[in-house]
Amino acid sequence: MPELPEVETVRRNLEATVVGRTIVSVRLSGKKLRDPISRQLPLRLRGRRIESVKRHGKFLLIHLDQDLTLISHLGMSGRWLFFDDSPDAMSHVHARITFKDGTELWFQDPRRFGLMRVTPTSRLARDPAIADLGPDPVATPLRGEWLFERSRGARAPIKSFLLDQKRIAGIGNIYASEILHRAGVSPRRQAGALTADEWNAVAAEIAYVLRDAIDRMGTTFSMYRTLWNEPGTYGDQLLVYDRAGEPCRRCGGVIRRIVQGQRSTFYCPRCQSVRRGRRALVIARGQSGA
DNA sequence: ATCCTATCCTGTAGGC
DNA sequence: TGCCTACAGGATAGGA
Numbered sequence: 001m002p003e004l005p006e007v008e009t010v011r012r013n014l015e016a017t018v019v020g021r022t023i024v025s026v027r028l029s030g031k032k033l034r035d036p037i038s039r040q041l042p043l044r045l046r047g048r049r050i051e052s053v054k055r056h057g058k059f060l061l062i063h064l065d066q067d068l069t070l071i072s073h074l075g076m077s078g079r080w081l082f083f084d085d086s087p088d089a090m091s092h093v094h095a096r097i098t099f100k101d102g103t104e105l106w107f108q109d110p111r112r113f114g115l116m117r118v119t120p121t122s123r124l125a126r127d128p129a130i131a132d133l134g135p136d137p138v139a140t141p142l143r144g145e146w147l148f149e150r151s152r153g154a155r156a157p158i159k160s161f162l163l164d165q166k167r168i169a170g171i172g173n174i175y176a177s178e179i180l181h182r183a184g185v186s187p188r189r190q191a192g193a194l195t196a197d198e199w200n201a202v203a204a205e206i207a208y209v210l211r212d213a214i215d216r217m218g219t220t221f222s223m224y225r226t227l228w229n230e231p232g233t234y235g236d237q238l239l240v241y242d243r244a245g246e247p248c249r250r251c252g253g254v255i256r257r258i259v260q261g262q263r264s265t266f267y268c269p270r271c272q273s274v275r276r277g278r279r280a281l282v283i284a285r286g287q288s289g290a
Numbered sequence: 291a292t293c294c295t296a297t298c299c300t301g302t303a304g305g306c
Numbered sequence: 307t308g309c310c311t312a313c314a315g316g317a318t319a320g321g322a
Contacts, residue, residue, distance in 0.1 A: 002315060034298055034317085058316080076316055077300080092300080111299045113316055129317095156293060165317080172315055222302080224315065241315095261294070264313085294322080305310085 002074040004138065004170030005213035006224050006232060007058050010080055013227030014053040014062065017082050021099040022049045023064075029094045034075070035115045037094065044068065044118045045097070056136050057169025059129060069121045071129060075113030077223045081106045110223070133169040137206050138214070142168065144200030151199070154191040158202075160261050161191035171206070174219055174241045177266045179205045181240045186272040187258070187265045212237065240266040 002010070026042035048064040055061060060080075062070040072080070083104045086096075095107040095116060107116060119127050135142065154161055161167060162176040171179070180187050183201040185194065194202070218224060218232030221242070225231060239249050243266060244257035253270035 006315075073316080075299095076314070109299095110301065111314090111316090113299070115317090154292080160293085163316090174315060219315075221315070262296085263316095292322105295320090297318090298316105301314090303311105303313085305312105306308105 002058060002078070002218070002224055003172030003175050004055075004058060004136075004210055005175070005216075005234065006218035007055055007060060007074065007170075008138065008214050009217045009226055009232060010074075011053050011055045011060055013082070014060070014080065017227060018050050018062075018099070018105060019052060020050065021101065021103065023047065023097055024100050025098045027096045027098075031092075031094060031112065033094060033109065033112045033114055033116070035117070037116050038118070041095075041116070041118055045070065056130060056139075057133050057165055058172070059133075059169075061124065063121055067121045069119055069124050071115070071117050071119060071124075071127060072107070073115040073129070075109060075111060075115065077111040078107065078109040078114035079223065079225055080227055081108060081225070081229060082227045132166050134165065134167045136169050138170070138210055141207055142203050144196065144203040147203055148194070148196045148199040151191045151194060156191055157187060157260055158185060158189050158191045158194060159187035159265050162202075162206075163261070163263070168206075170210070173263050173265075174238070175209055175213065177241045178239060179209050181267055181272060182209060184271055186269075186274045187260065187267050188274055240268060242266065 023045050026045050028037055028042060048066060048068060050062060050064055052063045054063065058073060060072040062072065064070065086104050090108060092110040093106050093108045097105040124130060151161065159176050159180065162171045162179065179202060182205040185198050185202060213219060213234040216232060216234040217226055219234040220231035240255050243255045246255050248255055248268040248271060251268060251270050253268050255266055255268055258265050
């Protein structure tokens, strides 16, 4: 579910809500996440105070006192939910954090692809989950020139390149399609074959789309919710994602779905032609003929 | 190093 | 209604 804008929304929610609160207990469910939660985690978190909430890509970093950080990844279906009063039982809740004042923070994740662990803050950069991540494009706006240089020799399609968290941290399946559509670049192009101008366009749309999606609290299809169980509204802005067979909002052509790396990709073959040069030639011809 | 495939897990939508 | 298949916002191990 959650890509950078959704995780950033949850981060802001957490920052406004749980910073300053002190944990009195953590209860774990018996079920294993893909990366199991340590049984020691409740003991390590007990008595700790939340000092700040940061983010790198899709990872939430909840900093506590005594040099501890709670690393959290939402996977496909993870949610953090905050309650003033403990609600009735919910399914798939893997951790319940109770604060000193009686408020609660629950981690729910039906598909169990999420991750939660505690690590010393001073060694956070060496945590295997964090160590290999590329730059966060919101914290560090990416320049087209930098992407151009970094992509030389890359033979994977640009769509897969954008999803690679080692290259850029935070872009997921929805926003990769949206970014490429707005940039007018076909998802099938080899990343290493994009021109500097094309990378400039992609860099600009990475910044624009992520910012816009954050402003709208992300995209909700089914699972994703804010800390208060509200949906995000960026779904109204989607130009191609999940719109196969529907008309392109820019040119009226038909949006197509293809599969790349076992993930769906949506694009408009007319706006995003595979051969940019050919398209430019057609336009030039039309002008000379007029 | 890079790329591709299969896999982890549950829920839901759509076809019959 | 039920049964079946395909698919879903992600990351990663293992092999080419």
